[in-house]
Amino acid sequence: KNQVEQSPQSLIILEGKNCTLQCNYTVSPFSNLRWYKQDTGRGPVSLTIMTFSENTKSNGRYTATLDADTKQSSLHITASQLSDSASYICVVSANTGRRALTFGSGTRLQVQP
Amino acid sequence: GAVVSQHPSWVICKSGTSVKIECRSLDFQATTMFWYRQFPKQSLMLMATSNEGSKATYEQGVEKDKFLINHASLTLSTLTVTSAHPEDSSFYICSARMGLGTYNEQFFGPGTRLTVL
Numbered sequence: 001k002n003q004v005e006q007s008p009q010s011l012i013i014l015e016g017k018n019c020t021l022q023c024n025y026t027v028s029p030f031s032n033l034r035w036y037k038q039d040t041g042r043g044p045v046s047l048t049i050m051t052f053s054e055n056t057k058s059n060g061r062y063t064a065t066l067d068a069d070t071k072q073s074s075l076h077i078t079a080s081q082l083s084d085s086a087s088y089i090c091v092v093s094a095n096t097g098r099r100a101l102t103f104g105s106g107t108r109l110q111v112q113p
Numbered sequence: 114g115a116v117v118s119q120h121p122s123w124v125i126c127k128s129g130t131s132v133k134i135e136c137r138s139l140d141f142q143a144t145t146m147f148w149y150r151q152f153p154k155q156s157l158m159l160m161a162t163s164n165e166g167s168k169a170t171y172e173q174g175v176e177k178d179k180f181l182i183n184h185a186s187l188t189l190s191t192l193t194v195t196s197a198h199p200e201d202s203s204f205y206i207c208s209a210r211m212g213l214g215t216y217n218e219q220f221f222g223p224g225t226r227l228t229v230l
Contacts, residue, residue: 036221043117043206043221044157089156101219103156 002027004092004104012110017080021107023073023090031095035064035075038087038106047075047088080111115141117209119222126197127230134192134225136207142187143209147219148180151204163190197229 004025013019025033032051036044048057048064050073056065061078077084090104116139126132136146145164149157161177163169163184171177181193190209194201204226208219 041204041224041226043119043208043223045221046218049218101159103158105156108154 002092002094002100002102004090004102006088006090006104006107008107009105010108010110012112013080015080015082015111015113018076018078019080019109021075021077021088021090021109023075023104025071025073025090025092025102025104027092027094027102029095030068030071031093033064033066033073034091034093035062035073036089036091038089040086044089077109080109082111082113085109085111115209115211115218115220117143117207117220117222119205119207119225121225122223123226123228125228125230128198129196131193131195132197132227134194134205134207134227136190136192136209136222138188138209138220141209141211143190143211144187145210146184146190147208147210148182148190148192149206149208151206151224157206160192194227197227199229202227202229 007022034049035047038044047062048059050057050066052068063076066073087106087108089106092102118137120135148160151157159172160175161169161171163182165184165187169182184190204224206224208221210219
């Protein structure tokens, strides 16, 4: 069964600090992995998308890594800001006809002043 | 970037009534649209997949007669929650996809908060 597991479930950090969120997956065959940011009461917004051959991708203060061998990904947030408070969802797409997405349960990040 | 809108953003209705939620792709044609449901502190759960002009494909456990989906054009899909009950209260999110492409990118709408009294 395809699964995506994220850790930690929740995280509180002080403004200006860095943090790293983890994602492990068992989706096969693998197509791509993406990280989304979801503010409370809003839809998810894409941060990064990586295919099998990409092992790092940055989007401003967000840097995602992918290790397709160990089936792990991380999202690193640098110099956190209060506006980074949100849920971060790891989503993996299977390389099948339906291209189904498997969602992680998300990490709820709270940045405090 | 591709923009997907939803209307309404929130709705409160009485038990037993029906509610229609619209999902529009504003600057692209969506060959496929998806409907998700999200309960508090949980991740998105796919309800159904719809392709323009054809019947929606529902996920296991989702009642097709209760959640009616219409995908009449390449820019509009609607979800109608029929005979709504309090347990249908949830956050409903749609997404739209242009085509499979390299990334199979889905663009998400802002969501609709449904509260059934």
